[in-house]
Amino acid sequence: MNDVFLQKLRELLGEGAVRTEESMALHTTFHIGGPAECYAAPSDSARLVHAAELCREYGVTFRIIGRGSNLLVSDEGLRGVIISTENAERVTVNGTRITAEAGAGLAKIAGTARRASLTGMEFAAGIPGSLGGAVAMNAGAYGGEMKDILVSAVVMASDGTIHKLTAEELGLGYRTSRIQKDGSVVLEAVLQLREGDPEAIRARMDELAYQRKSKQPLEYPSAGSMFKRPEGYFAGKLIDDAGLRGFTVGGAQVSEKHCGFVINRGDATAKDVLALCDEVSRIVGEKFGVRLEREVKYLR
Ligand SMILES: Cc1cc2nc3c(=O)[nH]c(=O)nc-3n(C[C@H](O)[C@H](O)[C@H](O)COP(=O)(O)OP(=O)(O)OC[C@H]3O[C@@H](n4cnc5c(N)ncnc54)[C@H](O)[C@@H]3O)c2cc1C
Structure with a gap:
């Protein structure tokens, strides 16, 4: 990577905010992944x-991540710049609305709301992601999803222009959104909540x-549910019924506690996880004729 570019990036963000050859295992809840070039x-x-603008100016590819809780990063690592929102986490309350920067953790926002x-x-209090990641994924649990509370988001389009989009324009669907399709970046979002009783x-x-x-194997590193819920089924149940509880490839294992989770037993590689997923999908497909689609994003 061009030294002048790196120097400019450091001037812009501060010495400590820019690291080269940084292990992505440190920045993913799976604790898997080779080094990011930057x-x-x-x-x-x-x-x-500004960092994104600089990347465009120097022709350096960049990708955005939040808290890395829905990511599997390649063992070979990642070229270009990985821009993490983790430090952009301002949260403000205005009446019954909360405005937060993309990097704010859902737990932090939920605590502020309470x-x-x-x-x-x-x-959303127990989902270990950032607001930006949760909007991009339309994260949800226990009958709720981001779609229910999202009013609007400020996003940076892939050409660098900034737009304010309504929830409708963000096209949130089951674990998907327009953000995932057009590669724009969520900078901040507004959530609409209601008055309630703190207790x-x-x-x-x-x-x-x-x-x-x-119910979940929180004692092991993972990226949450590995597969999306196929219509009319539960991925974990299909995997269990296929006899794959505890199925292991290298250091990766179908959790014994919750078959929808793939866990890192300590030394799993991305290769192990991918091979395990392929095998699980193949067997479930053969036995039940249902196609499992990965929910966890693979970055390479
Ligand atoms: C133990 C555990 C439990 C989980 N439980 C749930 C659950 O109940 N429900 C659920 O939905 N998910 C769950 N997850 C998955 C995960 O927490 C969510 O998908 C979360 O929304 C991801 O947010 P993140 O900040 O970690 O995103 P990352 O993993 O960093 O990124 C995920 C995707 O979002 C994109 N992205 C991240 N930030 C931005 C941004 N600012 N702008 C544009 N794109 C962005 C990335 O490019 C990537 O494509 C769980 C994960 C774990 C480890």
Whole structure:
């Protein structure tokens, strides 16, 4: 990578915010992934936009990540710049609306909502992603999804122009959105919540946290549900019924606790995870005629 480019990026974002040959295993909940040629974590959305502009000016490819909780990164690592939103995490409350930068964690936003006696965000408190990632994925759980509470988002289109889009324009569907299709970047978003009782909000969050802990293999690194829910089925149940509970390839394993999760037993590679997914999909396809589609994004 061009030294002048790197120097300019460091001047823009600060020395500590730009690292080269940074292991992506440190930035994914799967704890898997080779080095990013350059990893940059701007402190706010304005700097993120400037960093993207600089990449365009120097012809350097860049990709955006949030908290890396829905990512599988190639063992060979990633060329170009990985821009993480992790440090752009300002959250403000205005009446029953919350505005937050893309990097704000859903848990942090849910905590802010609870303290402001706002209900509607409880479903997301235990999802370990950022707001930007949650909008891009239309994250959801326990009967709620981002689509229910999203009012609008400020996004940077792939040509660098900034737009404010309504929830409708963002085209949120099951674990998908327009963002995933056109490669734009969420910079911030506005959520509409309702007045509620802080004790009831806390009780609901505690109940959902308990459910997660008892049903999900949170003691192992993973990226959550590996596959999307095929219409009319549950991926975990199909995998279980196919006899694949505990099925292992290298360090990757179909969780014994929740067959919809693939866990890293300690030394899994991306290659192990991909081989495991291929085999699981093949067997489920053969046995039940259902196609499993990966929910976790593979970056290479
Ligand atoms: C233990 C565990 C439990 C989970 N439970 C759930 C659950 O209940 N429900 C659920 O829906 N998901 C769940 N997930 C998956 C994951 O947390 C969500 O998909 C989350 O929304 C991803 O956010 P992220 O910031 O980690 O995104 P990343 O993993 O960093 O990125 C995911 C995708 O979003 C894109 N992206 C990230 N930020 C932006 C941005 N600012 N602008 C544009 N694109 C962006 C990336 O390019 C990538 O394509 C779980 C994961 C784990 C590990």
